[in-house]
Amino acid sequence: MTEQIKQTDVVVIGGGLGGCMAALAAAKQGLTVTLTEPTDWLGGQLTSQAVPPDEHRWIERTGATATFREFRERVRDYYRRNYPLTEEARNNPILNPGNGWVSRLAHEPKIALDVLQEMMSPYIHTQRIQVLYHTVPVEVATEYDRIVSVTVSHTQVTGSVGQYTQLIGQYYLDATEEGDLLEQSGTEYVSGAEAKSDTDEPHALEHADPLDMQSITHVAAVDYVEGADFTIEKPAEYEYWREYMPSFSRFPILSWYASDANDTTKLKEFTLFPNDQGVTSLWDYRRIIDPAIWEEPLRSQIQEVSLLNWAQNDYYAGAVTGVPIYERTQNLESARQLTFSLVYWLQTEAPRLDGGKGFPGIRLRGDILGTADGLAKAPYIRESRRIKALYTITEHDVSKELRGAEGIKRYEDSVGVGSYSLDLHPTVKTHRTFYIPNYPFEIPLGSLIPVRMTNLLPACKNIGMTQIAGGCYRLHPVEWNIGESAGYLAAYAIQQGITPREVYESTEHVSRYQEMLIDAGVVLHWPEDVEQEVLNPQ
Structure with a gap:
């Protein structure tokens, strides 16, 4: 040393x-x-x-x-x-x-x-x-x-x-x-x-809690190849996250329902791809590659790429800051597991608007993020x-x-x-x-x-x-x-x-x-x- x-x-x-x-x-x-x-x-x-x-x-x-x-x-x-x-x-x-x-x-x-x-x-x-x-x-x-x-x-x-x-x-x-x-x-x-008595903020807690921090997200990059099957191995924590029920929702976290930004007391329905049924698409929410603006022949040879940073992989099951190292390590890994579980759910069980389930053509794109597994190098800590x-x-x-x-x-x-x-x-x-x-x-x-x-x-x-x-x-x-x-x-x-x-x-x-x-x-x-x-x- x-x-x-x-x-x-x-x-x-x-x-x-x-x-x-x-x-x-x-x-x-x-x-x-x-x-x-x-x-x-x-x-x-x-x-x-x-x-x-x-x-x-x-x-x-x-x-x-x-x-x-x-x-x-x-x-x-x-x-x-x-x-x-x-x-x-x-x-x-x-x-x-x-x-x-x-x-x-x-x-x-x-x-x-x-x-x-x-x-x-x-x-x-x-x-x-x-x-x-x-x-x-x-x-x-x-x-x-x-x-x-x-x-x-x-x-x-x-x-x-x-x-x-x-x-x-x-x-x-x-x-x-x-x-x-x-x-x-x-x-x-x-x-x-902070406590409301300290800040006088209407939305503050009645009592301070230094560990009640915002959720983190481990972002993934994906594309979609129609007719292909890129289904990943079932994540170790998939069954846990499949059943995980947020306290503010009547739906599991792995669902198409999440808080509405315009009124967080209400839920809003989402879906994966743009559609003519009036359901908000998440695919183009954080899309970072759109071949529509490219000339041929490359336009026909590449796929759209989107980033998974959604309500569905916000990790709020535990803090990573100010906690013992073993707890931090566990929560960081569980945040990764949640994102892998979201990918697996999208590939296998996510309801489609046509009545079917799953989009097996979803593919993790580690090359976009400089990683082997398709997840970002570091979690987004808000x-x-x-x-x-x-x-x-x-x-x-x-x-x-x-x-x-x-x-x-x-x-x-x-x-x-x-x-x-x-x-x-x-x-x-x-x-x-x-x-x-x-x-x-x-x-x-x-x-x-x-x-x-x-x-x-x-x-x-x-x-x-x-x-x-x-x-x-x-x-x-x-x-x-x-x-x-x-x-x-x-x-x-x-x-x-x-x-x-x-x-x-x-x-x-x-x-x-x-x-x-x-x-x-x-x-x-x-x-x-x-x-x-x-x-x-x-």
Whole structure:
């Protein structure tokens, strides 16, 4: 067992969207960065977790950072340059490669990976950003209110690479999926559900429960070949999941009935493929390859590909964060088993609209996700530990009903914007689920500042917010924005020789830091026409 020491200006733990953008922002300011990633793919929910971008309706013109919008256009350009698109598709300025209806840019995870790496390549190739793959934090050393080092473990050791490396930096950014650095450093945080007495949120629990977290999903990629049979071996837990009855439903989880997003107290019927019977199709929900936009002969030679990230494979039978390792391991494996069971159910027992059962032509497509088994490299974990911050975002800041005529909540210290409904997937203990209409929102600087630690910053879905608010701040463009703003904040603090809290407490420094963000293309406030649109819908 060997241990190396690596020293850079900034250490970013976690290579998801927030981590990548934090590293890129800091590097653009001339700093050196170490970026760790537990898999071999950067990009988190867009890539290794296989979740197409969830976005708002203004995304084509505003409501995201310049780099996120650049990413979107680079994805479209990638398809135009490399794929045999029809003339109509190639000339479509808002090309949606998969024509999935969950997103205006449903596309393959590998394309997202290529584009992210391309955007970061000038800094990676010049070693301004050094990426450590297959790497996780195992120990954090602190002195008083500062982190002095983070020791990481390399889970796949090759050649002369040491098994452990001690990372030393001036600032440490937690961009892990579960807020690992918060726990390991002793940073004050909350997890799970807060109590209504603490947050005054109408949808909060009466009593706090740190383990009542949102469900996770292990996404799969599939295609369908008519007349073929790709039925997998019956999963070990299939009989369990076949009979599993959610507390909020009168149907098993493996059925075509799930909560209606428009009213989560009601159930809605779904089916697999588009049809003329008025039943909502799930196939084109997260479809990422649509041959209809390709020219021949390839159009006739390939299949549509869709991602299984449905209510039917939301895993809410147990928590994976904050529980003993054996329980975590068991629940992670059961989440995989649930998705395999969904595939097997689709192949063998899923009711068809023609009265038959099963679609044996459903085929797992591991090549799409870079895996052998057809499941994503990592599970989609919707909820993280969250810092106790100088400002905590709550349901009151975002809910359309609660804000009413007040409209969008404006923050003088805003560091970004976003918009998405307060979408809480079933939690693992109370099975609460809701989809609360929102107003577009801003990201206050105070939510990025820990109450005590001076050189640690959150860089993804671990900012100061409640579980309910996290239902909308966890989405792709918002995580991207949080990470980017956190990276610039670390750079500004280093350049000025002050702490992030001192930035927050100084009107002058907040203004100068915001100027840095504006120069980088970070949108700080929603334009007036958007506010008028949401206040006076047509």
